[in-house]
Amino acid sequence: MTEEKQLDLGSLADDELVEQMQEDLYDGLGVAVVEGTNILLERGWTPYDVLTKALVEAMRIVGADFRDGILFVPEVLLAANAMKAGMVILRPLLAETGAPRVGKMVVGTVKGDIHDIGKNLVGMMMEGAGFEVINLGTNNDVDKYLAALREHDADILGMSALLTTTMPYMKTVIEALKEKGLRDDYIVMVGGAPLNEAFAEAIGADAYCRDAALAVETAKRLIRERRRSNLPPEAGASA
């Protein structure tokens, strides 16, 4: 740590600490986020509360500021890395305590398309928001998508394309899901520069996401809606 960092996080009351952690996460200070996470856990906070009350709220502000042009992409990635650092501690504990998982996403660029920087940004932002992300890279055909969804028991399929010539392949994937009777098992989100909402609707996707911040918001919303309709209300018990 640099010498500027003289604040003793352990001396802060819970609400001050949470506020400080949110600031630190926003500023991409991973070590401080890890320290704060450990302190809260030592004080008896549930992993789920640490995640939702401290970290996720900070990433929500990051997403909003990215959307508003206050934060630049490199700063968002820095914050997402800090979030991931906290998640390294929290994820196994969350699994142990049976807390509801935020969600799992399989993401990849479609067959014939090798552009993936936007899709990677989405992946990093989703991880930053607490999602587990399985990044399939580029040039994915139907079989690869389906195998990954099954293997990882994913909630969300994310597909991207930069080329107008490759974007129709998204429809091929969705049709394959329908044929196998799997379409309703997954939330399907699509993105990429040439796409728009009308296209997403036409191919039967659940959402088109213009940018990474919007992808996170949309994923959270769709997961919430899905749980509300599928699950008994116990999911909210530990919140």
Next chain:
Amino acid sequence: MAQAVQHEASPLRRVGGHKARLAFRGAGPRKLAVHPGIMGGTYRPLGERDMERIHATVLDVLETIGMAGALPILVEAAKARGCPLDDRGRIHFPRALVEDVIAGAARNFTIRALNPKYDVDLSGTRVHFTVGGEAISVLDFQTGRFRPSTLLDIYNMARLADGLEHIHRFGAILVPTELPDLFEFAINRTYAMLAGTAKTSGLSVLKPEYLDAIVALCDTILGREGAYLRNPFCTVGGCPIVSPLSYGDDNSGLIIAAARRGIPTTAVIASQAGATAPAALAGALVQNTAETIAALLMVNFVRPGHPMIFGNWPFVSDLRTGAFTGGGGEEAVLTAAAAQMAKFYDLPCSVGAGMTDSKVPDAQAGYEKGLTTALAGLAGANLVSESAGMVGSLLGTSFEAMVIDNDMLGSVQRAIRGIEVTEETLSYDVIKQAVDGPGHFLGSQQTLDLMESEYLYPTIADRSTPSEWEEKGALDIRQRAHERAREILSSHYPQNISFEADRRIRERFPIRLPSAVMTPRGGRW
């Protein structure tokens, strides 16, 4: 994890969370990627041999053809230096004398501003962008149609320029057409400009006999008699030449009077290729450069070594009509060459660029202004005048254009700045790290460190996607500029003149700008 730790060790590390970042970004453009006075000079349309030949012809013109119309004081001074006067009344300047005067002329000086942070260093090929133009009309802010320009307009233009970071100096952008009395015109326009901006100003005061009043006004602003000449925070300019090759009475008298008082001057010489100068661009350059040197001779005869900005402004005609045209490729390259000639003499110079012929801030205005200002800046012109707010071949001005041009000038400066090639910027290690690691550069330390110092972000130029743009109302740049101008004009009222100084100025001079329009009260915007 490792990456996060590495970032925290960065000297540019950011702290303070959302509020701190908002304040940081909200503080306006960071001015890191560009700054006033960026070094130009990389664009050189003339070769060394071309410049030698132009210079040799300039000397021939001054020595053999000579200059007509010199005021008696100049004739006497020239005779005293051995310049023959022929029977047609033309002064002939011997080439050795011309070269001596150029060698002894003031160079590498700084022009002062009311606020010293706006001082403009004219040394070398440092480039600044400035307002000027003497337009007679303005695109009305409400109706968007031309109407005669007024004193209030120039006050508002000054305030607007004061609030725009890529405009480095203000000037007489328009004339107050409602003031028929020339003294009232001169004193009021000066007052309105100096009240509207603390940036350094280029004044245009019409007649030599008004200079004492102008100096008194400036002294009153500074609060002490004699203070202005010790700290001349504005220059006085004029067009002392009537092309081809004749001095003009009023303006050469004005420049002489200003020089004798010690007021830094700008001599702007704007012959028009095809009409008042040769149609051949090289010939236009020869004549205009000779005329600008004739102005330099005049100033230096009166007051050797007096600071004069070398306003080498060759203009171009549209030979279909004979009218001035400011926006074509001929004007762009000729202006760049004019700057190059000034730098050949190592003289602090100004040129005119950004003088679109379009009547509104549209695509024509954009490309004409972009091309001409970029070439002038790249050529190393110290002051690129008329570069913001002008439309209609210098006949009109526009508040929206001023805002758009500010964005444009930021981009132009970024291009002038060029590319710094160092061991570090060559980025071998950065490339290797990205390839070995995440496969992209968006999260690399270098990107974080350079995202604001290597890149300039426009204020009103739109970079959103078509769908975002539609969601935000599908506004074009003129509409966005209108709103930005309104924001500045409704809130930015510089207080350059103290209450006491203002009272004294109004007691002494017939100031026609009501105090009531000089405050944000009333919601006029």
